[in-house]
Amino acid sequence: MGKVARGVMALSTKATHRQTRIHNQGLVLRTLYDRGPVSRAEVARLTGLTRTTVSQLVGEFVSDGLAREVGRGPSTGGKAPILVQVDADARHVIGLDLGERAFSGAVVNLHGEIRRTASLPVGGRNGEAALQVVYRLVEQLAGEAPGLLLGIGVGTPGIVDASDGTIRWAVNLDWQDLPLGRLLRERFGVPTYVANDSRAAALAEYLFAGGGGAANLIAIKVGHGIGAGFVLGGELFHGDGFGAGEIGHTAVVDDGEPCRCGRFGCLETVASSRAILARASDAAAAAPDSFLGRRAAAGHALDLDDVRAGLDAGDEATRRIVVAAGRFLGTAVAGLIGALNIEKIVLIGSVAALGQPWLEAVRDEARRRSLGMLGGGTRIDIGQISTDEVVLGASALLMVRELGLAPVR
Numbered sequence: 001m002g003k004v005a006r007g008v009m010a011l012s013t014k015a016t017h018r019q020t021r022i023h024n025q026g027l028v029l030r031t032l033y034d035r036g037p038v039s040r041a042e043v044a045r046l047t048g049l050t051r052t053t054v055s056q057l058v059g060e061f062v063s064d065g066l067a068r069e070v071g072r073g074p075s076t077g078g079k080a081p082i083l084v085q086v087d088a089d090a091r092h093v094i095g096l097d098l099g100e101r102a103f104s105g106a107v108v109n110l111h112g113e114i115r116r117t118a119s120l121p122v123g124g125r126n127g128e129a130a131l132q133v134v135y136r137l138v139e140q141l142a143g144e145a146p147g148l149l150l151g152i153g154v155g156t157p158g159i160v161d162a163s164d165g166t167i168r169w170a171v172n173l174d175w176q177d178l179p180l181g182r183l184l185r186e187r188f189g190v191p192t193y194v195a196n197d198s199r200a201a202a203l204a205e206y207l208f209a210g211g212g213g214a215a216n217l218i219a220i221k222v223g224h225g226i227g228a229g230f231v232l233g234g235e236l237f238h239g240d241g242f243g244a245g246e247i248g249h250t251a252v253v254d255d256g257e258p259c260r261c262g263r264f265g266c267l268e269t270v271a272s273s274r275a276i277l278a279r280a281s282d283a284a285a286a287a288p289d290s291f292l293g294r295r296a297a298a299g300h301a302l303d304l305d306d307v308r309a310g311l312d313a314g315d316e317a318t319r320r321i322v323v324a325a326g327r328f329l330g331t332a333v334a335g336l337i338g339a340l341n342i343e344k345i346v347l348i349g350s351v352a353a354l355g356q357p358w359l360e361a362v363r364d365e366a367r368r369r370s371l372g373m374l375g376g377g378t379r380i381d382i383g384q385i386s387t388d389e390v391v392l393g394a395s396a397l398l399m400v401r402e403l404g405l406a407p408v409r
Ligand SMILES: [Zn+2]
Pocket: 248, 249, 250, 259, 260, 261, 262, 263, 266, 268
């Protein structure tokens, strides 16, 4: 065997050892996390690894502070075994939600529990100025984070190349081909994972909302914009060009209103919060003595709270606006039901707060336009995590990638 070939052999054997070690580390850590407090012997039994390997790896986790011993379990004849579990506060993740109005973030522990939060107004900033707001927010949260920082998870609107964290296109922030993942990694020296906000939110609903064991889920985020996230077989689906779920810019109205993407009649122009508020303002201007007209008096710009109040007061004009928006969304949902036959669909985002009349319109239209067999088996509900879904989902993505841990409540 030549010198070069021997070198390659040695290298690949080394690489294999390293891979095996990383694999075993992940396996043991995940077992401590999912099953802890648990004895070393039980970890060996569950993983199929030798007791020596398990003891060595657990020893390393304990000395790193990632796991700790928490007393003794029941004896099965001999000496009572020492139990070990992951210390959820040994590492923290910063999760960010780069929303339309404000950038918000949280320090999250390994159980997905929020320890600190912070929020900075974006105030119409975009481009480099918006990037500076991201930096300030991370600095603020990192300064308050207890324990070691494992990394940063970011949920942002737009098309995101999740493999390297490059934002290919975020129309409202005027970001194009922005390498946000690399910029944050270099600036803060920790691993960073960037994903589309709707996809991050879908993962949070899947992990934290007690999905009843369903392997598949669609979460549709309806706010200023509209986007969906698909969890297929327990994994986020990104699509071939990282655009899976970008339903907001599918044209649904021929010769419709101009959209901020530059085209006309997109779903966002008829079903987003902006669309609902534009209709409400039109109705208010047309009838100053109506419920909405009185709410809009004295120059007050109508918001979703006003619309909610109109629904609560039984105002018919408000109800018609909300139902029309819900029906447009229902049409889009019917398309997803036909394409994917996923039976658990959750609606999240600010518009979901409009509640029953909107939800009923979405459900009714989705069923009406679906094959009976498929529509009948599909459950469409309002999501269970109200405000922190993007932050929690982005944090979870980082934990899955760095530690192989999927936090579940
Ligand atoms: Zn559009």
